[in-house]
Amino acid sequence: MPSIELLGYADGEREQLECVLRAELEQLPFAHEIVFIGYHSDVTDMKGNRQAFLRIVTRNEEKARILIGRLQWLADVEFVKASEFVVKKA
Numbered sequence: 001m002p003s004i005e006l007l008g009y010a011d012g013e014r015e016q017l018e019c020v021l022r023a024e025l026e027q028l029p030f031a032h033e034i035v036f037i038g039y040h041s042d043v044t045d046m047k048g049n050r051q052a053f054l055r056i057v058t059r060n061e062e063k064a065r066i067l068i069g070r071l072q073w074l075a076d077v078e079f080v081k082a083s084e085f086v087v088k089k090a
Contacts (some may be wrong), residue, residue, distance in 0.1 A: 001033050001034075001035060001058070001085060002030070002033060002034050002035075002056060002057070002058035002060065002063050002064065002067060003034070003035045003036070003037055003056070003057045003058065004021060004034060004035070004036050004037070004054055004055070004056055004067070004071075005036075005037045005038075005054065005055040005056075005057065006018060006036070006037070006038045006052075006054060007041050007043050007052060007053055007054070007055055008041055008042065008043030008044075008050060008051060008052030008053060009038070009052045011040065013052075014038045015038070017074070017075070018036050018038060020074065021036065021054075021071065021074070022036075024070055024071065024074070025067070025070060028066065028070075030063055033063075034067075051076075052075065052076075053075055053076040053077065053078055054071055054074070054075045054076070054077045054078070055077075055078045055079075055080060056068065056071075056077060056078070056079045056080070057079075057080045057081075057082050058079075058081070058082060059081065059082045059083070059084070059085060061079075061081060064079045064081070
């Protein structure tokens with residue numbers, strides 16, 4: 001399950017970007033697996049400049065590369081490879 005975190009975006013900006021992301025990714029064969037995580041966060045560099053970015057977290061490097069290719073024109077993108085995903089027991 002690839003997750004896309006929206007980090008450092010203001011509230012209205014984050015919601016608007018998520019709509020653009022959904023439209024950009026809805027045709028991917030694994031679109032139904034993608035989840036979006038948006039929460040208030042301040043991301044700044046050492047000079048105090050805002051440095052908003054997207055973080056893709058997934059165990060599947062091939063899917064990450066596809067997502068990066070589709071999203072790098074929208075924002076800076078970081079890929080973090082997850083080592084494990086444990087499904088909740090019923």
